[in-house]
Amino acid sequence: MSNSQVIMQCTNVTKTYQDGDNQVNVLKGVNLTVNRAEHVAIVGSSGSGKSTLLHIMGVLDQPTSGVVTFEQTNIHQLSADAQAEFRNQSLGFVYQFHHLLAEFNALENVAMPLLIAGNKRATALKKAQQTLDLVGLSHRTKHFPSALSGGERQRVAIARAIVNQPKIVLADEPTGNLDAENAQSIFKLIDDLKQNLATSFVFVTHDLSLASRMDKQFRLVKGEIQSGLEITNV
């Protein structure tokens, strides 16, 4: 695989917290690579460091040591402005809880990142409409979050994450709050998006059957990546 295929890379990433007199080593030298348009799962038991790693990859947090590159640039050495631009333009986030704005309808929620980036309202709404079409919610654009089902809200959250065509989406247990049927349907949606988008996806999930559908799986055990994906003990 040539280096130009690599979009994001973690090299020897560690994270240590000081808890009183104790040092808590949450990540102990994590190495992983995400290629262009690749769908990657990160699995691991509660407390294994998954969210910490995802936050570091999204420059929401700093590693204690090690390097994270995005298109060969060390993202933690960028200026605050450049980091904000990276988050705005190259990155999408999806969380376990949708974090949609209650006072805006689905269309406006999806348009929000484009409006914040300075697009005209008409342009932003048009792109938001196209993205809601893509996630199968053409018929729900005027609904407020409170009038949508859990699965529909998560689709809106995914539409919001991809509306500005980021190169990579980081998703922290995007189906963790959904029943099995809705979880399946969200993963099918993400599979289907592969046909339309060249976006890389990194998912944190507890669900090994969903993880096994991704192109690649990393298993975190006590802050270290272990190779192989076993169906037990996650």
Ligand SMILES: Nc1ncnc2c1ncn2[C@@H]1O[C@H](COP(=O)(O)OP(=O)(O)OP(=O)(O)O)[C@@H](O)[C@H]1O
């Ligand atoms: N600010 C902090 N100070 C001290 N310890 C922390 C801090 N943040 C996280 N931790 C510890 O780091 C460990 C990893 O947390 P993290 O949230 O990354 O795990 P996780 O694998 O995402 O877990 P879950 O699946 O439950 O969300 C946990 O033991 C947590 O208590």
